[in-house]
Amino acid sequence: MPELPISAEAGPAVVLELIYRLKIRDVMTSPTITASPGETMRTIQYRLRDNGITGLPVVDDDQRLLGIVAMEDVISALDGGRIGDRVDALMTKQVIALEDDMPLAFAVTYFNRYSYGRFPVLDRDHYLVGVVSASDIIRALLVAMNAEVQRLEEVLAERHADDAPPAEGEQRLSFPIMRLDFENAGKASTEIKKLLKAHGIDAATVRRAAVASYELELNEVIHSEGGTLSCNLRDGVIEIIAEDLGPGIADVEVAMREGYSTASEWIRSLGFGAGMGLPNAKRVSDEFSIDSAPGRGTVVKVAIAYKL
Amino acid sequence: MRTSELGTRMGFTPLQETYEDRPLSGAYTSDLLSDVMGSAAADAVLVTIQAHRNTVAVASLVGLAAIVICNGRPVPEDMLEAAAAEGVAIFLTPRSQFEVSGLLWADLGAPA
Structure with a gap:
C-alpha cells in the first residue's frame, strides 16, 4: 500500500485544519460488508469478487470485531489447499482498529505507519460501524478541499469588489x-x-x-x-x-x-x-x-x- | 553585549547572520507570541522554542535584535529566509530556556 502523500504533522494549514476537523465517521464506508467466523474461505473469495473489494472485517452476531480477512489470505488458502477452511482459522486476529470520532489525521498517520489497505472502525462501545480505506480518505479530502478552494475564491472576489x-x-x-x-x-x-x-x-x-x-x-x-x-x-x-x-x-x-x-x-x-x-x-x-x-x-x- | 557576541561569548550557534550588529537592550523569554508582542523590548534577544517563521514576524514588528532557539529544536529553512529578509539574527543552542535565560541574566542584568 503506497503512503498517502500528506502528513498529519506538517503541510498547508488549510489541509491540516481539514484533517483535524473531519472525523473518521465522515469518510468511512458504512454499512459494512462483513464475514462471519464460520463461513468458508471460498465464500469469502466470492464475496470479495462480487463486491470488488480486497478485505472484510470478521464479526460475531453482535457486530463485535474478531479479525480481518483479506485477498492475500484467500490467495494463501488457494495455494495451500485450504479454501474450504473456516474463516476464523485463517483470518488476521491482531487487528489495528480506528474509532469513529477520531480526527481524520489519525487515519492518515495509521496508513503511513502500517502497510494495511483498510482499517475497521469501531464506535465508543467497540462495535464495528464501518471500514476506512485510503481511497475513502482521498475522496473525502478532495471534496473538502474543493469546497475550501471555492470558498477562498468567493472571499477574494468579494474583496476586490x-x-x-x-x-x-x-x-x-x-x-x-x-x-x-x-x-x-x-x-x-x-x-x-x-x-x-x-x-x-x-x-x-x-x-x-x-x-x-x-x-x-x-x-x-x-x-x-x-x-x-x-x-x-x-x-x-x-x-x-x-x-x-x-x-x-x-x-x-x-x-x-x-x-x-x-x-x-x-x-x-x-x-x-x-x-x-x-x-x-x-x-x-x-x-x-x-x-x-x-x-x-x-x-x-x-x-x-x-x-x- | 552585542548581537554577534551571542555566538562568540555565549557559544550559541549562529544560523542566520544577515543583521545589523548592535548592543542588546536585554532579553525576553517566552513561547507565547502575543506575550512577546506585548512585553518584549526593542533591541532585545528573544529566548524561545518557537522555531517557525511567525516568530520572525513578531521579532521584526517588535524590533528584536535576535532569536535564540533552545533545546536544539530544528529550525526550518523558511524561518531563516524570513529572518534574513527582516535582518533578525538567529542562534541555536541545545540548552533550555532556563539555562539560556540564566546566562543572559548574568551578562545583561535585569531590565531597566
Missing part, C-alpha cells in the same frame, strides 16, 4: 487576510509598520500600532473566515481596521478577557491562542471598538494619535 479610492490627504493600505494562512501571517502588519516609519512617526507610536495591527491580523488568521486589514493615516490619527466575513463573536465581553481563547490545540502549539490578542490591541490603543455578532462578521477599529 469593495476597493474604493482613498479620500484626499488620506493614506490607506489594505490587505486581504486568509483563514489559517500562517505562511503570510504578519506580512500586512510589517507593511503597515513600514508605511508609518516612512511617514516619520516616532518609534514608540509605531510600535503601538504594530502591536495592534499584528494582534488583529492574527485574530483574523486564526479565528475568522478571512477578511481584510487596513490602515488609514489622516489628521494625526493612525486608524487600523480589521474586518472579517465571520463567524462573529458570541460574547464580546468574554472574548476581551485576558487568557480567554477558542484556539485549537495545534494553533496553541505554534505559540498563538494565549487569549491576549484583543487585550493587547486595546491596551496600546487610544480608541478601541469592536462590533460583532454570531452569523455576521467582526469589525475591530483601533485609533492611535500621532504627532510629527
Whole structure:
C-alpha cells in the first residue's frame, strides 16, 4: 500500500485544519460488508469478487470485531489447499482498529505507519460501524478541499469588489487576510509598520500600532473566515481596521478577557491562542471598538494619535 | 553585549547572520507570541522554542535584535529566509530556556 502523500504533522494549514476537523465517521464506508467466523474461505473469495473489494472485517452476531480477512489470505488458502477452511482459522486476529470520532489525521498517520489497505472502525462501545480505506480518505479530502478552494475564491472576489479610492490627504493600505494562512501571517502588519516609519512617526507610536495591527491580523488568521486589514493615516490619527466575513463573536465581553481563547490545540502549539490578542490591541490603543455578532462578521477599529 | 557576541561569548550557534550588529537592550523569554508582542523590548534577544517563521514576524514588528532557539529544536529553512529578509539574527543552542535565560541574566542584568 503506497503512503498517502500528506502528513498529519506538517503541510498547508488549510489541509491540516481539514484533517483535524473531519472525523473518521465522515469518510468511512458504512454499512459494512462483513464475514462471519464460520463461513468458508471460498465464500469469502466470492464475496470479495462480487463486491470488488480486497478485505472484510470478521464479526460475531453482535457486530463485535474478531479479525480481518483479506485477498492475500484467500490467495494463501488457494495455494495451500485450504479454501474450504473456516474463516476464523485463517483470518488476521491482531487487528489495528480506528474509532469513529477520531480526527481524520489519525487515519492518515495509521496508513503511513502500517502497510494495511483498510482499517475497521469501531464506535465508543467497540462495535464495528464501518471500514476506512485510503481511497475513502482521498475522496473525502478532495471534496473538502474543493469546497475550501471555492470558498477562498468567493472571499477574494468579494474583496476586490469593495476597493474604493482613498479620500484626499488620506493614506490607506489594505490587505486581504486568509483563514489559517500562517505562511503570510504578519506580512500586512510589517507593511503597515513600514508605511508609518516612512511617514516619520516616532518609534514608540509605531510600535503601538504594530502591536495592534499584528494582534488583529492574527485574530483574523486564526479565528475568522478571512477578511481584510487596513490602515488609514489622516489628521494625526493612525486608524487600523480589521474586518472579517465571520463567524462573529458570541460574547464580546468574554472574548476581551485576558487568557480567554477558542484556539485549537495545534494553533496553541505554534505559540498563538494565549487569549491576549484583543487585550493587547486595546491596551496600546487610544480608541478601541469592536462590533460583532454570531452569523455576521467582526469589525475591530483601533485609533492611535500621532504627532510629527 | 552585542548581537554577534551571542555566538562568540555565549557559544550559541549562529544560523542566520544577515543583521545589523548592535548592543542588546536585554532579553525576553517566552513561547507565547502575543506575550512577546506585548512585553518584549526593542533591541532585545528573544529566548524561545518557537522555531517557525511567525516568530520572525513578531521579532521584526517588535524590533528584536535576535532569536535564540533552545533545546536544539530544528529550525526550518523558511524561518531563516524570513529572518534574513527582516535582518533578525538567529542562534541555536541545545540548552533550555532556563539555562539560556540564566546566562543572559548574568551578562545583561535585569531590565531597566
